[in-house]
Each structure stands twice: as C-alpha cells, then as structure tokens.
Amino acid sequence: MTNISNFVQVNGEDFTVNGKKLLFRGFGLGTWMNLEHFMIGLAGTDSMIKQAFADVYGKERSDKFFDRFLLEFVDERDFAYLKSLGVNSLRIAFNYKYFLDDQNPEQYNEQGFVYLDHVVSLCEKYGIYAILDMHCVPGGQNPDWHCDTNSGLPLFWEYSALRDTAIGLWGHIARHYRKNPWVAAYDIVNEPSLVKDAKVFNEFYRKVIAEIRKNDPHHIIFIEGNRFTTDFSMIEPVEDPQVAYEFHFYPFVDEPAVLSPEMDRRRRKEIFKISFDKLLAIRSKYKRPVWCGEFGLDLNPDMIPFQVGIIEDMVEQCEINEVSWALWTYKDSACMGFVYPKEETPWRQLTGRIRQVWNQQEEQAMGEALVDYMANTYFKPISEEFRYPLQFRMRSIMQVICVEQNLKPFLQELPWEEAYRLPESFHFDQCEISEELERMVRKYTLEG
Template sequence: MQKNFVQVHSQDFVVNGEKIVFRGFGLGSWMNLEHFMIGLPGTDSLIKKTFSEVYGEEKSSLFFDKFLMEFVDEDDFKFLKDLGVNLLRIPFSYKFFLDDQYPDSFKTEGFKYLDHIISLCEKHEIYAILDLHTTPGGQNPDWHCDTASGIPMLWNYGALRDTVIALWGHIAKYYRNNPWVAGYDIVNEPSMVKNAVVFNEFYDKVVSEIRKHDTNHIIFIEGNRFSTDFSMLDPVDDPQVAYTFHFYPFVDEPAVLSPEMKREDRKKIFLTEFERLVSIRDKYNRPVWCGEFGLVLDEESIQLQTEIIEDMLDLCESYDVSWTLWTYKDAACMGIVYPQEDTPWIKLTTKIREEWNQHEEQAKGEQLVDHMAETYFKPISADLRYELQFRMRTIMQVICVEQHLKPFLQLMPWEEAYRLPESFHFNNCTSWDELSLLIKKYTQKA
C-alpha cells in the first residue's frame, strides 16, 4: 500500500493500514454555480455570460475570480475542523480546464482554484475528493451539469467522452503525489445512460488513462440515474476503485418530507432505499461512500429537517458508510453555513426570488410539456414527458436569465457588484446550530 495515501482494502478505506471513515461536506456551487443554491437563475454558463454582457468580459472575470478565491477562507476551515469533519468533496466544471473551441489543449486556471482549497485541506488535515460535476455535452439532463440542451450528450458522442478521459489523465498527473487528495470522483450523477457498453467502456478508459500517470489515488465510480442505479456497471479491474452513491429518497417518495408522516414510517422508507444502494458494497466487494445527501433548509421546519438528516446519518453510521452532506455553504438554501440576511448577496437574491425560484421553474417546465402534448399532439408517455421537461427547462432558463437576472444586474453599479462575493466571508455568515450539534454527534464519537 502507498504510504500516507488513502487506499482501498477489501471493503474499507485505509491510511497506512488504519481504517478511515469519511465524514464531511460537499463544496457545492463553488466551481460550478447551481441556480437554486446560489439564488441566481440560469446555468453556470448562462449566469457568467450575463455578467459579461452587463459588466464586460474583463470585469466579469475579476468578479468570478474574487468569488472563487473568497467563497471559503481560513475561518471556514477552522469551523470545519471544529465540527470534526475529515473530508471535503470539491465539485468543479470542466470549463476551468478545457475550452470548447480548443479541446486538445488544457487551461491552467482550474488548478489555481483547486490548489487554493486543497492547500487549506492539507493545512487543516482534511482530505479532498475531486468531483467532475460538469462534462462536455452534459452527463445528465439537469441544470447542475451546466446543460444547454437538457440532453446528456456525453453518452451520445465518443469524442466528448475522449475529452473527459484526457482531462482526468491531466488532473491525475498534476495531483499524483498529493496524499491529501483522497481520490477522483469521475463524473457526478450520470443519468439517462442507455448503452451499457458505452458506460463501462468509458469508466475502463478513464481508469486506464489515470493509471498511466497516477497509481496512488482511489478512483470513485457513480451509477446511472443520478448515481442511484448500478445495474449497468461491470466490476472494474483495478484494486483502487471504489463506488459512490447519492441518497435523496424524497425524490421518489416526497411524502417523507411531510410533518404528518410518522418518523418510524419514514425511517422504514429510508432503510429500504439505503439497503438497496449500499448492496453495491457486496456486489463489487469494494468500499462505498454516500457522496451526497441533504435537504433544502428553512427556519420554520428546521427541527423536522434536522430529524430527517439525523435519520440519514444514522443509516450511514449503522452501515459503516462514509458520507458527505450536500452542502457546506450557499445562499441560504442547503448549506450549513450561509450569508447573513443583511449582506448584499442575500439582499439581491431575496429580490430575485420574489420573481423566480427553481421549484416553480420545474413545475412550469412540466406544465409546458403537458400543454404542448395536449394542445398539438396525442397524449405522450410518462417516460417521454420526463425527458422533454428537462429540454423545456433549458429554454425557460434562457428566458429567466434575461428577465430575472439581467435587469437586477443592470441596476447595480459595478463597484457594488464587485463586492457581492464578500457576503460569503465566514465573518459575514451564520450557520445552523442544530446541524452543527448533529454533525458533532457523529464526528466526536469517531
């Protein structure tokens, strides 16, 4: 085993022969903006394009550099260390490393931002897992992979997959000797993958490319259907491969979020789904990691929501599964840390949310598909409706950016806009005490 590196040993993660269980957070909406979490409509690319249209390319670059360098700081890591966590999952967009017009050459800016966080991880002895959250063409149909079409094009074109394979080789070569990088999460939440041969070949090629440069790090593999379906995946012939699933049981069973549901009934639903997911540990005889779970939080329901997260954490702990909560920090949505109400970012996004929110966007997308089908065509199947509503939402996102983001920026002088990222400084933030106490319940017993 490689000294000081996290390694796979049977169904456990180990460091220098000692078992380690990961407990931590994802750093969501940092190197990949997610509209509902950050409070701005649109995909990552659309949001950045709008800033460029309003303030110009140069000022937009200055703005997002400031955002990336100041979103978390030394005080955040002191807070994380006090919570007792030992892992940070770091999502990033391929666009920090690749220009879509010149896919054969790599950009350097991505390492600037990753190194900023990884150096803090090393200083505070918190491991990092690098998570490719967006890919060329998109690996799933939803906004969080920065799709412009609502179609997961990655699985349709080998040329797109080849750029991802090459990118991971490039990243692995750069981080191959860093033991505080625990591993590489190859692609976040693949979905609508129709071809098992393509899916398995992609992972095999990524593993092979990484191993040309790096034999030290764990490679994490996610399943289909937003990392909840592993039925397509064959075992990978590499001793340092592990598997990661995401646990959002309320997507299929929304009633579990209702205060009317008895806790024991909810826990039974959670248990059934969790056992189905964690069964991949025995299927592949490898360790597993619950890479994402969490809730949209609000003050009026925080007691219930803390209880639901506790039920999820109890499952991870009782089944000896490593975990990362989604997410650490955002604009008062899913983050345990968020800017205070009087900060400029929250004041801006509060106004925007009076006109737009993600849940209405999703509902409208579904309604528009239904209207189109009922008005102009024969009834369509539930499967087709599901796929088409993602495509409809990409059209809506363009409109929402034009009507619900750009006007607010046009009213904001550049000097004010440039200071918006300062709202995320730790000393301008608050946190959920209920969740902090809950996290410590698990980290302090470790």
C-alpha cells in the same frame, strides 16, 4: 518513488490509511467551481450566469468578479471551523470549463488549478481529505442544470469525442495531484443519468481509469451509477484495486411523503432503510467500499428542527452500515447550506429580490406543465415516462428566458462597484451557521 503509506487506499470493503480503517465524514463544496442556480440564488446554469455578468459588466470585469468569488467563497476561517467540527473530508465539485476551452480541447488552462489548489492546500493544512468531483463534463452527463447543459440532453453519452476530452482532462488532473496524499480520490463524473448504452458506459470508465493510471497509480477512483447515481445495473466490475463506488441518497425523490411532518418518524426510518439497503447492495456486489457522496435537503427556516431530524435519519443509515458520507452542502446562499450569508448581506439582498420573481421549484413545475400543455394542445396526451426527459429540454429553454428577464435586469440595476463587493457576503464573518445542523454533525464527527 512515491511513498503511499499516507495515501487513503481501498482495502477489501473498507477505506484505510496507514493500515487503519477510515470513514469519510464531511461535506460537499458545491456552487463554487460550478454554480447551481437554486443554491446560489441566480437563475440559469453556470455558463449562463457567467455570460450574464459578462453581458452586463463586460468580460474583463466579469472575469475579475468570478476570480474574486472563487478565491473568497471559502478561506482559512472556514477550514479552521471545519476542523473544529471534526470533519475529515470535503467533496470538491468543479466544472471542466475551468481547465479547457471547448474550441481548443487539447490545450489545458492551468488557471483552473489556481482555484482548485486554493482549496486543496487548505485541506492539506487542516488535515481534511479532498475528493475531486468533476461535476460537469462536455455535453452534459445528465439532462439537468447542475451539469451546465444548455440543451436538456446528456450528450456526453452520445459522442465519443466528448468522452475522450474528459478522459484526457482526468489524466492531466491526475498528473498534477499524483503525489498529494491529501487528495484522497477522483470522483470521475457526477450523477450520470439517461445513459442508454451499457457498452458505452463501461468503456468510458475503463478508458478513464487507464488514463489516470498512466499518470497516477495510487489514488482512489470513484465510479457512480446511472439514474443520478442510484442504478448500478449497467456497471461491470473493474480489476483496478483502487476503485470504489459512490451513490447519492435522496429517498424523497421516489417517496416525497417522507418530507411531511404528518409521517411518523419510525415509518420514515423504515422507508429510508429500504431505500438505503438497495443502494448498499453494491458493496456486496463489487466487494469494494462505498461512499454516500451526497444527501441533504432544501432547508425551510420555519421547519429546521424537523428537517434536521430527516437529515439525521439519513446520516444514521450511513453510520449504522459503516458507510462514508458527505452532506450536501457546506455553504450556499441559504438553501441547502450548513453555512450561509446573513440576510442583511448584499448577496442575500440581491437574491432575495430575485426570488420574488424566480425560484427553482416553480421553474421545474412550469417545465412539466408546459410539456403537458404542448402535448395536450397540439398532439395527444403523453405518459409520465415520456414526459420525464422532455421536461428537462423545456426547462433549458426556460432558463434562457429566466436569465434575460429574471437575472440581467437585477444586475443592470446594480452598479459595478457594488457588484464587485458581492463575494464578501460569503466571508465566514458575514455568515450564519445552522446551530441545529452543527449539533447534529458534531454528534457523529466528534462524539461518534
């Protein structure tokens, strides 16, 4: 029988371990087991990027490259540093494709656990809780690139067979980690969006919880809402006592003016409070603890002090309301990362050249503009509401072109021997740390 005294548990509206209240304070580990183009500096979705490497270098070399990337992106030195910061948790994003082949969805690939266990074992060694986040599910749970969709459509919610595949995989993962108290929770699906059928939404959560409980009765399970986890109006309460709720806090999506230095900080804090309070309402609605599983900013080197102030204003909302939080993200290629390769490293040199011809912001703006052009030229003007889902589909087409024109040519210029050494750029001794962000995080993890 498993001794659950050391497991993090739901207790009313709090998380507790050994009877003591716990607030998760930590980071997400993004663009690792699921590559995100703007964070890693390479055009395309996770699968597109890997296919580009295979096309240029061959599948065997591509597999060897990504094996090295996954095992060297973070290591012992990163975790010693995280521990020194006082961080107590890490949200670990992964793509389902590491665990199964779409052509054989009932046959699991144990290689996925080699990479996941690599980080989970370091979490255990350094006393940092791991929260496992399925960032990509079959067919895509939202229309955007970060769930590795190549269609711009959230097909996961359209086909029960896709959902059943994810449900079975979660049972397999839960069986693997059922006795590990340093795996604090399972984050079922990252940022669902454009979910139209409440019955489908709730049935999926009920089924996946039941499948996990067949294998693991103890770990916390996080449920996320619709509209990139900001809308819980569809979500029905569940009886499972170890279910909690997760939202993400990016208030500038609806209020972009908060990113302007012209806005008075007191006014920005007021806007943040209003936005945060709306999300926080789910704690009272469900009578369960909540977790702010993501927040952060694309960092501009010329505006770091100002932007760190914005991030701190977001952290303050969590701290004032005693809400657990995870800053997105710990490490990337100098975009949202707290830690990032130095500018002179080969990775930054490569991605610097790529950014001369491609970046996510331009890709998004072009996607919207092309939808408007198509409508205005060949049809009639369309509303912003109608355009919103269409621009994701347009961008999925653009990403195919960007990979061909803005990724492969740069790889073709790079000899395999140099390409194979690229992951070394992410070694801790090859990275810089944002001193301003470090001071801010320490304020809440060590001094708070």
